[in-house]
Amino acid sequence: MIANLIYWITQKKWLIIATTFGFFLYIIPTPQGLSINGYHTLIIVAVALILIVFEPVPLPAVAFFILFMQVIITDATPNEVASSFMSDAVFFIMGSLMLAVAIVKQGLDKRLALGIIRMTGNKTWRIVAGFTAISAILSSFIGEHTVAAMMMPVGLTLIRNTSKDPSKIIKLSSILLFSIAYGATIGSVGTPSGGGRNVIMLEYWSDFGIGHISYLTWMKYAYPMVILQIPFTVLILWWTFTPEKKTIDTGVRKLVIQVAKSGKMTGKQILSIFLFVLVFIGWIFFGEKIGLGFVALIGVFLYLIFGLVEWSDLNRSTNWGVILLFGATISIGLAMKKTGAAEWLAMGALNTLNSFFHNIDYSRAGIAVILTGVLSNILSSSATIAVVGPIVLNLGGDPVLYGFATAIASAFGYFTVVAAPACMIIYSSGMVKTKDFLRAGWKMGIMSVFMLFLVSFFWWPLLQ
Amino acid sequence: MVYSNVKFLLAIGSKEYSEPTLIVGSLIAKTFKADLSLVYVGEKPKQIFEGRIKLSRDSLAKWEIYHPGIEVLKWAFKYLQSSGYLETTDGNGFNPENIVEEHNRYRLVLQGSFGRDVDLILREGKIIDELRKECFEQEYTLTIIGGSKKRRMAHDLVQYLPTSIFVVQNLDPTKQYKLLLCVDDSKATKSAVRFGATIAKNQGMFVNTLTVSKTTQFGKGYRGAAKAAGRYLKSQKIPFEQHFITGDPVKTFLDFAGDDHIIMMGDSKQSPLIKFFFGSKPIKTLKKASCPILIVR
Structure with a gap:
């Protein structure tokens, strides 16, 4: 009995720390300039962040905590919380997770493998460049984890075909897997459908009365970042993991034979691509009117009625806990805006940074880029945008530009395994180590911040 | 002293480090005529990415690329066959596709008869937590595990596992102890x-x-x-x-x-x-x- 109790305490120490910390904040006086509701909202955010980072409880429990605490310790009514919980962004996250399952199920990865190899040949640098570019471009439309799930088998098969002894091709393995992960990550900012965080930012712009940004407008602002980063990512990866083999002839030949066995493209595969093109067109032309989330749901509906995916597959492979969590974090994000907590935090951060930078724009950019980049590496990008978004949009200056900078910076999760789903996917193969993320990540981080600086100073003014 | 209905749990982590543990563990299991479960405890992905990792693993399985833990269990199974612990040399008993999910763990169903009861288990999470769950669910007598450099490991093993514990550290299988x-x-x-x-x-x-x-x-x-x-x-x-x-x-x-x-x-x-x-x-x-x-x- 006592042993079990001690064990429970050791396992749930972060739950105990989070609740104790929350209770301590609750009983001390409200900080000056902040409303009581705003303060209580920030307490909920602080406790939820600890629970999300250290995971002492399942994610749906964190989502429920965020929701019921708003009703209990702030003046939000149950109906207000419920309506802020479900939004187009949540539908988009749900729809895109399901679309990913539907697309991956079609076995298009073999077609993809053949296409890439035909383009790149057997030279390692060309394969790395091909993996990075294809992952980036595809992920900008269908999301990074979908691309990582499709590209991983191609990369791992190539590695396995090249040598039976993985210890002889450690760097080759790393460069191929990182070209998939980092390629998918840099691409995910290109369009709103590249990642849930982009749609969360669109939702905030709309809910905060800043304006509606269309799919194409987003692309005009963000896509140059994708294009610019591709060649530098290849260079950085080559510099960090210069591979043992400059050509991988055997690996490529075996892969082509293996893929060729799968025969010609099936009718289902063609239909699946056609449906995704329809969804893409829907996002561009109807996204503003009916919402990107609802377009995604129409896509899922079409995949289901054409029998391309079973509901049981969608149900089994969709992480409902993530959907609940994003609904709850967006809800608390909106509460931060409504209660003035976001503005109070934004002003506090701005005043602090102004003592370091005398130019207020640098302070704003520092908060938007550095804070987002750091938090993304700890929390995951979507959760970061949900929490940091309302703060950044209250910093003053042009909220659209700072919103873009924040959404783009949330993809700078190169340093840790937990930053991006693509990073976690390659890590789960057991072929890359956590220190590899640091080795390549710091170079990627500097490169991406520099590119964002270039794009925001030279490209974005042309669009205004 | 006759021991009956004893079950041993043998934790393996990699081909590189777990060989002595496997050699000694299987010898002891043979001595006690115990049922043996080999368990591989892998790192659990962050909850926020779990579904996406699962999707990626489903995609990899179509290319016959399996969870790293399955490769380790396959190696351990082959060792048990080659060492004579299992009484058949039939190499077809291990099929990575014959994996069933039960009680938050995965069990590989072995085809054929091997003369002894062996279970191959794959779990994901923190090592002590998963071993503890496995011990409580399956009522093992002894847990066999390799040494660890982690400071808290010794404490946690003794404090939290309900079974006897054999820590196989710095063991040279060729030496007479x-x-x-x-x-x-x-x-x-x-x-x-x-x-x-x-x-x-x-x-x-x-x-x-x-x-x-x-x-x-x-x-x-x-x-x-x-x-x-x-x-x-x-x-x-x-x-x-x-x-x-x-x-x-x-x-x-x-x-x-x-x-x-x-x-x-x-x-x-x-x-x-x-x-x-x-x-x-x-x-x-x-x-x-x-x-x-x-x-x-």
Whole structure:
């Protein structure tokens, strides 16, 4: 009995720390300039962040905590919380997770493998460049984890075909897997459908009365970042993991034979691509009117009625806990805006940074880029945008530009395994180590911040 | 002493580090005619990415690329076949696709008959947490695990696992080891003596029993326990010597054991709370030992 109790305490120490910390904040006086509701909202955010980072409880429990605490310790009514919980962004996250399952199920990865190899040949640098570019471009439309799930088998098969002894091709393995992960990550900012965080930012712009940004407008602002980063990512990866083999002839030949066995493209595969093109067109032309989330749901509906995916597959492979969590974090994000907590935090951060930078724009950019980049590496990008978004949009200056900078910076999760789903996917193969993320990540981080600086100073003014 | 219906849990982590654990673990399981479960505990992805990792694994499985843990279990299964622990050389028993999800763990269903009960288990999460869940769900007698460099590992193993624990650290399978039976007045000493005697008898090991007192006086309980141990070893016709030494128990155990003994001791009779804050003889010995150690409950 006592042993079990001690064990429970050791396992749930972060739950105990989070609740104790929350209770301590609750009983001390409200900080000056902040409303009581705003303060209580920030307490909920602080406790939820600890629970999300250290995971002492399942994610749906964190989502429920965020929701019921708003009703209990702030003046939000149950109906207000419920309506802020479900939004187009949540539908988009749900729809895109399901679309990913539907697309991956079609076995298009073999077609993809053949296409890439035909383009790149057997030279390692060309394969790395091909993996990075294809992952980036595809992920900008269908999301990074979908691309990582499709590209991983191609990369791992190539590695396995090249040598039976993985210890002889450690760097080759790393460069191929990182070209998939980092390629998918840099691409995910290109369009709103590249990642849930982009749609969360669109939702905030709309809910905060800043304006509606269309799919194409987003692309005009963000896509140059994708294009610019591709060649530098290849260079950085080559510099960090210069591979043992400059050509991988055997690996490529075996892969082509293996893929060729799968025969010609099936009718289902063609239909699946056609449906995704329809969804893409829907996002561009109807996204503003009916919402990107609802377009995604129409896509899922079409995949289901054409029998391309079973509901049981969608149900089994969709992480409902993530959907609940994003609904709850967006809800608390909106509460931060409504209660003035976001503005109070934004002003506090701005005043602090102004003592370091005398130019207020640098302070704003520092908060938007550095804070987002750091938090993304700890929390995951979507959760970061949900929490940091309302703060950044209250910093003053042009909220659209700072919103873009924040959404783009949330993809700078190169340093840790937990930053991006693509990073976690390659890590789960057991072929890359956590220190590899640091080795390549710091170079990627500097490169991406520099590119964002270039794009925001030279490209974005042309669009205004 | 006849042991019946015993189940051993053997934790493996990689081909590189788990070979000695597998060799010794399977030998001991054979000695006790125990059912053996091999468990691989892999890192669990962040909850936020779980669904996406699953999707990626489904995609990889179509290319016959499986979870890294399945590769380790396959290697362990093949070792058990080649070492003669399993009585068939049929290589088709292991099929990565025959994996079933049950009780938050994955079990590989082996095809065919192998003469012994072997389970191959894959779990994801923190090692102690997963071993503990496995032990409570399946009621094992002994958990066999390799040594770890993590400071808290020794403490957590002894504190939280409900089974006896055999930590196979720095073990050279080609070397002839002696058994060091640490004897005191704890309840578990009796079990340790019987457990040790069974191993020693089957593996032809020499036994040293060691009783350590902090003072020059050896209390009635200590003397009685040593006498009972000697009597039992004698009845089992196991060659042994008995030693009584004054000094710090943990240091004396470790000095005596050197690198040619397997230490065997009973678990402490102290309350879990005392053990948590101040440790116990087994915990301290395990933390400092550089040889294999078996703690019997």
